[in-house]
Amino acid sequence: MINEVKSDRIFDLCNKLVVWFFIIIISYPLLYILSASISDPSYVNSGKMWLIPRDITFEGFKRVFESKDIWIGYRNTIFYTVLGTFINLAVTLPCAYALSRSNLVGKGIIMGLLIFTMFFDGGLIPTYLLVRDLGMINTIWSMVIPNAASVWNIIVTMTFFKVTIPKGLVEAAEVDGASVFRIFFQIVLPLSAPIIAVMALFYGVGHWNSYFNALIYISDKDIYPLQLFLRDILIQQEMTAELMIQGGNPEAIGEQAKIASIIKYAIMIVSAAPLLIIYPFLQKYFLKGVMIGSIKE
Structure with missing residues (x-):
């Protein structure tokens, strides 16, 4: 030593x-x-x-969980997160693997079109009109389809495939007669657990925290995500406090202000706790996947 x-x-x-x-x-x-x-x-x-x-x-948590809307929101958000992450991975992984292949015809054009979307966006109104014309307004699909893939995540995953998956292994499988689909599902994916975990975490966190799409595309409370229900609870408490201030009852004002304050912090914990619990189990994959995916050839 x-x-x-x-x-x-x-x-x-x-x-x-x-x-x-x-x-x-x-x-x-x-x-x-x-x-x-x-x-x-x-x-x-x-x-x-x-x-x-x-x-x-624990009055803040008691008041938050007394609302049945919270449980509806949890149910919907978990569903959106699981379904949305599955769709994201189903789009990102095959796309990234295809782009990692040197023999892909038109690879430069495809990459150029993908990168173009990172700098230029159609805007909110055209996007809303597209979602409306596709019949996704007030449906669960408006929460998972518009953000089905992230170009940045595709690039990171593509780099991971280039660096991690040995070309000789893929070529040997091709010589043995394996199809592209068999190579991808039986060779590439089993060797890609770190990047799959990283992408699942990235996409999952995005879906869990997502509220803007719901705010724009959803008006049916039965399919509201958790974030919108928490937002409504917080707004209701603040409005109640303001109305009491106008009424001029000092004791009621003070009590309602306390309740609004404690609910605010309870809502932060309720919304963030599931992710904080899950993250430690994915941390080792997260670190490995990010480091390898950040290396360029």
């Missing part, structure tokens, strides 16, 4: 200090929101609660 010189030890120490500094910066807001969601709002609003919960209460 090579002994570390003094400069190496100083460098390692500086790296550790920088890493811990960023860990604290990133962790504090998460811990603060968690503590604020179960603390008495008077301590939070007055700035007396910095990190440790004060006068613990």
Whole structure:
């Protein structure tokens, strides 16, 4: 074992200090929101609660989960996330693999058209008219079809295939008579678990947090995603507080303001908790896939 010189030890120490500094910066807001969601709002609003919960209460979560709309929203969002991510992967993976093949006819033109869409967009009105003409207004498809693929994710996945999948392995399979579909499903996909996990995470987070498409294309509450229900709850609480202020009842105003404050933090936890729970299980694939997919030939 090579002994570390003094400069190496100083460098390692500086790296550790920088890493811990960023860990604290990133962790504090998460811990603060968690503590604020179960603390008495008077301590939070007055700035007396910095990190440790004060006068613990679960009133915010109780009021959020009392709404049956929350469970409808969870059901719909989970469905949109699973179905949307499946569609995303079904489009992204074959497209990226095809573009990673050097013998693809018209590869340069296809890449040019894909990259063109990254810089130029049709705009909201043409997109809405297209979705309407396709009959997807007020349907689940308006939540998963318009964003079926991301050009950036296709490029990252394509690079992963180029770097990771040995050309000799594919050529050997072709010599043995394997079809393109058999090579893709039986050779390429089993070797691509890291990038599949990364893409699933990227797309899944996007679908889970998506609310703009629902805001534009959906008016039926039965198919609202969770984010719109949470938005409505927050708006209702704020409107109630404003009406009480106009009514001039100081005690009612103070109580409603507290409720609105604690619900705000509870909503943040309710919307983010599932992703925070799932992420650690995909972290090893996430890191490996991003690093390999970022290397260019």
